[in-house]
Amino acid sequence: MIVSRESVTAYIPHRAPFIMVDNLLHATQELFETDFFIESSNMLVEEGFFQASGLIENIAQTCALSFGYLGRQEGGEAKIGFIGAVSKLEVFELPPASTTIRTRVSPLHQLGNIYLVKGESFLEGRILLGCEMKIVVAE
Amino acid sequence: MHANEVKMSWEEIVEETRDFLSTEFEVDRSEIIPENSLKDTLDLDSLDYVDLVVLIEENLNVKLTGEDFKEIVTFGDFYRLVRKKLAL
Numbered sequence: 001m002i003v004s005r006e007s008v009t010a011y012i013p014h015r016a017p018f019i020m021v022d023n024l025l026h027a028t029q030e031l032f033e034t035d036f037f038i039e040s041s042n043m044l045v046e047e048g049f050f051q052a053s054g055l056i057e058n059i060a061q062t063c064a065l066s067f068g069y070l071g072r073q074e075g076g077e078a079k080i081g082f083i084g085a086v087s088k089l090e091v092f093e094l095p096p097a098s099t100t101i102r103t104r105v106s107p108l109h110q111l112g113n114i115y116l117v118k119g120e121s122f123l124e125g126r127i128l129l130g131c132e133m134k135i136v137v138a139e
Numbered sequence: 140m141h142a143n144e145v146k147m148s149w150e151e152i153v154e155e156t157r158d159f160l161s162t163e164f165e166v167d168r169s170e171i172i173p174e175n176s177l178k179d180t181l182d183l184d185s186l187d188y189v190d191l192v193v194l195i196e197e198n199l200n201v202k203l204t205g206e207d208f209k210e211i212v213t214f215g216d217f218y219r220l221v222r223k224k225l226a227l
Contacts, residue, residue, distance in 0.1 A: 084186045109192055112205035116189045134186050 001025055003069055011068030011078045012061060017043050020054055021061040021103075024069055032066035032105040034058075040097035049094040050101075055129040056086060059119030062103045063135050067115075084114060084134035092130075095123045113137045152199065152221050156214070159198045163190070173215030180214070201225060 003011060003024035012021070020042075026033035036058055038045065044054030060083050068078035095101050102122045109116040113136060120130040147155070153173075161168045164181045171180065183191065192203050201224045211217050 109189060109196075111189050111192050114186060114189050116193065134189055136186075 002027060003065065008065055011072070012064045013080055014061060014064070018057075019061070020044070020058045021065055022100075024065050025102075027066040027069050029070070030106065032062050032107075033103065034062045034065060035100055035102045037100045038095060038097050042097065045097045048097055050097065051094065052089075052091045052129060055091075055094075055101075055121050056089075056131065056133075058101065058103055058121060059105060059117075059129075059131065059133060060135070062105050062119065063115070063117055063133070066105065067135075067137060079137050081115075081135045081137045084136045087132045087134075089131040090129065093123070093126060093128050095121075095128055099123055101128065108132070147199070147225060149218065149222060152218050152225075155198060156218065156221075159194055163194055171214055173213060173218065175214055177211055177214055177217055195221075199225075 001023045005022040008019065008021060008024070009015065012019075014020075020036060021034045022036045024032075024034050038050045038054075040048075042050065042054065044051050044057070060081075064081050067081055071077060071079045103119065104122070105117050105119045107115050107117050115135045115137065117133050117135060118130070119133055121128045157168045157171045160166065160171055160181065166181060177183070181187070181191070188208065195201055195203055199221055201221050203220070207220060210220060
């Protein structure tokens with residue numbers, strides 16, 4: 001683990017109850033990886049299941065946390081990113097509350113301050129949701 | 140046809156470009172001519188440029204950067220830049 005859940009707010013602008021990421025497990029230019037324990041009280045849990053909107057937000061916050069971490073590593077400030085667009089969305093399964101999901105994001109292309117990334121979330125090795133996302137990083 | 144498999148002629152670059160851009164951006168092929176503005180014809184916003192970069196790489200096997208787009212106003216500019224990159 002390279003950033004623990006206690007420290008994520010140093011890297012992302014989100015605040016409780018809208019923090020949808022716990023620990024940063026891996027962050028290189030090629031791959032970001034996080035995990036997230038879904039509390040039953042999470043605002044995006046409905047009828048016992050974490051909704052697709054939550055999984056999408058989890059991917060976006062995985063990007064935010066990773067870009068923030070990498071920005072700090074390069075000696076700068078943690079940069080803030082915004083979701084520009086979501087495409088190629090596929091939802092396979094929604095995870096129940098009180099489980100821990102794992103999320104992997106791969107940056108595919110960069111054009112200036114806009115990144116195209118591919119994100120996937122998993123529960124016990126099963127894919128939950130996949131999508132591409134354009135992230136606009138504030139300069 | 141991929142540019143790295145067979146070196147493309149000017150005419151092939153133009154035709155390939157008209158094919159994939161007209162399909163992906165739902166623009167009539169007749170509008171994709173050298174003197175027309177790339178941005179206006181395809182109605183590009185800043186996020187669309189990322190899609191354009193991906194399409195160009197997939198179809199022409201040419202990687203463009205943000206800096207490259209500063210040189211591109213018309214489709215003619217675009218064809219010249221692609222030909223220049225393919226020649227490198």
